[in-house]
Amino acid sequence: MAEIVAWAKQWPTAEVMRIDLSWQDEKEGRWGGNNKERRDRFYEQFGIAFAPGTPGHSITAKSKSKPMRAGELVTEEAEQAWRSNIRESSTVDAIAEQQREITMLAQECQRLEREAMRLREACQSTARRPVRQVLSRMAASPYAWGMVVVGAVALSLSKVVG
Known part of the structure; x- marks a missing residue:
């Protein structure tokens, strides 16, 4: 969006068309339930303000009715937000990072498979020899x-008493 705004500012007197925002963006549960605020903040950082639409209609907000010129759009705040939220990297670095992550996940998968195999064998061993398993657990407890x-002690006392 910052690139689009920078491109549009080449023609500072060009009129920015009205932007209509859909009710779909405000659905409950989207973006942790605060999508409206997130969406509005996104546009406001470019200098675009919205007037509320009519509740219950498909368009819930419209950019302010006065004509806005491309020269009035803002890119500095958006550029700062972009710099703080997005990390740039080369394609080669991004692919290398993905490869490292794939390798790490493959190793984790192998570890989990070994653990699952060990637990499976323990369950099968218990099913084959349940009495032995109970006795070995009791001996360790x-x-x-x-x-x-x-x-x-109770048995010896019962013999003495009875």
Whole structure:
């Protein structure tokens, strides 16, 4: 848009046609629910102001009715916003960055596949030998050992009492 405005400013007396904004831009849920503000801020940084349209119609806002000349358009604020939000890079650098990201994601995918295989094997092992699995888990658990001791004490007390 900044390039278009810069191009249009070559003819400072040329009239800028009216801009109509659609209700589609204001749909709830678009851009985190604040699309209207985002959209209006975008145009305002170029010096284009809008008057509200009639609620319920397909056009919800129109650029102000007074004729606007191309020379009145602003590019400085838009240029600053562009510089703070967009990083320029060469095509070669962008492709190299994409390649690095693809490699990193492929490695992550391989790691996740190995982890899934390990978990799958553990599930199959448990299904093949459920009693062994329960006993090995109990042997590794301090709580299970505590329950064994409590059970042994209870059993010995019951023999003494009864």
